[in-house]
Amino acid sequence: xxxxPNDAQSCLKCGKCTSGCDINRLDPSFIPHRLxxxxxxxxxADSISEYSIWKCSTCFTCSExxxxxxxxxxxxxxxxxxxxxxxxxPDFVSKQSEIIKTHAKLFPISDKDNARRQxxxxxxxxxxxxxxxxxxxxxxxx
Amino acid sequence: xxxxxxxxxxxxxxALKYELSARNIAARFGINLIDLKCFTCCGFxxxxxxxxxxxxxxxxxxxxxxxxxxxxxxxCSGCVATLSEAIIMLEDINLRKxxxxxxxxxxxxxxxxxxxxxxxxxxxxxxxxxxQISNNISFDLTNKCLAIHYGCHYLKPSEAHGKLEDVNRPTxxxxxxxAIGAKEIDYDLKSxxxxxxxxxxxxxxxxxxxxxxxxxxxxxxxDALIVACPSCCVAFENNQKIxxxxxxxTLSMPVLYYTQLMGLAIxxxxxxxxxxxNRVAFKW
Numbered sequence: 113x114x115x116x117p118n119d120a121q122s123c124l125k126c127g128k129c130t131s132g133c134d135i136n137r138l139d140p141s142f143i144p145h146r147l148x149x150x151x152x153x154x155x156x157a158d159s160i161s162e163y164s165i166w167k168c169s170t171c172f173t174c175s176e177x178x179x180x181x182x183x184x185x186x187x188x189x190x191x192x193x194x195x196x197x198x199x200x201x202p203d204f205v206s207k208q209s210e211i212i213k214t215h216a217k218l219f220p221i222s223d224k225d226n227a228r229r230q231x232x233x234x235x236x237x238x239x240x241x242x243x244x245x246x247x248x249x250x251x252x253x254x
Numbered sequence: 255x256x257x258x259x260x261x262x263x264x265x266x267x268x269a270l271k272y273e274l275s276a277r278n279i280a281a282r283f284g285i286n287l288i289d290l291k292c293f294t295c296c297g298f299x300x301x302x303x304x305x306x307x308x309x310x311x312x313x314x315x316x317x318x319x320x321x322x323x324x325x326x327x328x329x330c331s332g333c334v335a336t337l338s339e340a341i342i343m344l345e346d347i348n349l350r351k352x353x354x355x356x357x358x359x360x361x362x363x364x365x366x367x368x369x370x371x372x373x374x375x376x377x378x379x380x381x382x383x384x385x386q387i388s389n390n391i392s393f394d395l396t397n398k399c400l401a402i403h404y405g406c407h408y409l410k411p412s413e414a415h416g417k418l419e420d421v422n423r424p425t426x427x428x429x430x431x432x433a434i435g436a437k438e439i440d441y442d443l444k445s446x447x448x449x450x451x452x453x454x455x456x457x458x459x460x461x462x463x464x465x466x467x468x469x470x471x472x473x474x475x476x477d478a479l480i481v482a483c484p485s486c487c488v489a490f491e492n493n494q495k496i497x498x499x500x501x502x503x504t505l506s507m508p509v510l511y512y513t514q515l516m517g518l519a520i521x522x523x524x525x526x527x528x529x530x531x532n533r534v535a536f537k538w
Contacts, residue, residue: 113346114305134447138459166302166455169463171447172410176421185411192302201302204454209303216294216311219263229266232528234273237266240294244314246356250307251300 115183115190120151122180129174129184135167142167144174144184151187160195166202213248216240257327257372258319259287260337262296265329268492269484271528275513276329276374278526282517283383287327290318292362296333297340306352312340313353313365320369321362327374331483332451335407337371338414373408375482375512376418379426384433391435392521398436398538400515401471401479402427405486406447427482430512434519443470448489461500464489469503478508478536480515487511491533508536 129144130136136143142164150159159165165188174184195201196209212218217240226236265273280287297311316337319326328334344350344365354364377383409421419425422445431438449463468490471479481487489497491509498505510518510532517527518538524530 113349114309114343134449134463135452135459138462139456163455167452167459169406169447169449169452171406171451173406173445173447176410176412183411189301189305193305196303202455205302208299212295212300217263218295218299219267221266225267229270232270232274232531233525234266234270234277235289237261238291240292244294244311244360246310246360247300247307250304250310 115186117151117154117156117190120148120182120187123148123152123182124180125149126179128177128179132173132177134171134173135169139164139167144168144188147191148182148184148187151191156191156194160191160198160200163202165191165195166205209251213251216244216247255284256286256288256324258290258322258324260293260296260315260319260326260328260333260371262293262328262330262333264484268488269329269511271531272329272484272487272511272513274526274528275511275517275522278522279378279513279517280327280374282520282522283378283386285327285377288322288324290322290324292318296330296336298332298336308336309340309343309349310353310356312337313344314357314360314362316340316344316369316371317357317363317365320366325370325372327372327377329374330485331373331405331407332485334371334373335411335414338416339411341367341369341371342414373482375408375430376426378512378516379429384429387430387433387516387520388435390520393519395434395436395515395519395538398477399439399475400431400436401439401441401474401476402431402444403448403467403479403481403486403490404444405481405483408482427480427512430516431480434515436515439471439474439476441470441474441476443467448483448486450485450489453489458500460489461493461497464493465497465499465501465503468494468498468505468507469501472503472505472507476507478510480510480512482512494534506534508532508534
């Protein structure tokens with residue numbers, strides 16, 4: 113099953129996710145347990161308006177540390193998805209989405225890249241010909 | 255042993271030295287890495303856009319290998335973690351049905367759930383291979399102090415990686431360093447993230463994460479940093495100057511992939527190991 117806000121409900125607000133977070137140490141505005149708390153309070157709309165959700169490095173330290181085994185990193189992905197679908201994500205996300213919809217890869221390979229590979233003795237990588245219709249359909253054609 | 259080689263998006267463009275050294279060292283130890291067509295993005299960046307689309311991307315890559323009867327070997331820790339997580343998610347019957355519906359539409363076969371995904375470092379750190387390495391040392395590295403950056407997705411989520419090693423006390427790459435005769439140094443920020451995945455959201459923090467780690471290992475006397483993921487390598491090597499500036503220091507810290515280190519120890523050539531692509535020069 114894909115995650116839903118219910119998967120955060122057992123949060124104890126203990127803050128163990130935040131206390132182990134590399135990002136929080138450098139940027140106190142990123143507070144994982146606060147974001148999870150908002151989700152448990154039914155305030156998803158508030159949480160996805162916070163730019164800080166995009167600062168998660170997806171290191172999974174919070175998920176590993178959680179005494180309730182809440183998948184904190186994954187809950188943040190769920191919030192990012194909601195933000196993206198409501199047009200509240202930063203520009204870089206829409207840019208990445210367009211690239212992946214067109215090429216089915218985040219870093220499409222060019223002829224120049226392939227020439228460099230051949231020179232180094234590596235095989236040519238074929239560009240994915242037409243992207244992926246399924247992917248375009250799920251992510252929405254613009 | 256035959257495996258499907260999953261390169262992902264970053265390796266073929268940003269990590270030629272890793273790909274070269276990985277292919278050559280694998281061949282040396284009888285690990286046959288097979289290139290398959292039509293692999294796409296692993297799904298990792300798509301999780302921020304649509305989790306079903308991300309799982310579909312992972313699943314179609316799994317099916318491409320599975321339909322050839324092959325397990326997957328990955329070089330990028332992010333790809334390996336994402337594909338491994340997908341295997342666990344697809345244990346859910348309803349979700350598997352939904353994904354298989356999408357795969358049917360694409361016409362590439364159905365996901366059965368019989369394949370495994372492994373990081374190459376986990377295979378190369380097996381005792382049988384390390385014994386052969388130790389018995390065939392031709393380049394002395396005993397005076398080298400090496401810091402290892404395992405990286406987040408190499409170890410986590412631990413469930414996806416089959417809990418093969420303790421995320422707080424990993425040993426696989428340490429065993430490689432020991433086998434080639436070098437000394438592994440311990441350092442305070444060992445488990446700290448390289449920061450690259452959040453670079454687009456906040457550059458300043460990303461550089462501080464990489465820079466503080468480089469500074470830490472330099473102070474502990476490291477001769478080089480050993481990595482196992484192309485993203486980590488970009489954070490510590492390509493971005494080294496600016497990362498160091500973010501923590502008010504200047505360093506020239508060589509960054510090597512574990513595959514380059516292993517090859518160097520057993521006398522493989524610079525060309526085989528892609529050393530021409532290392533950005534921080536070192537003379538050992």
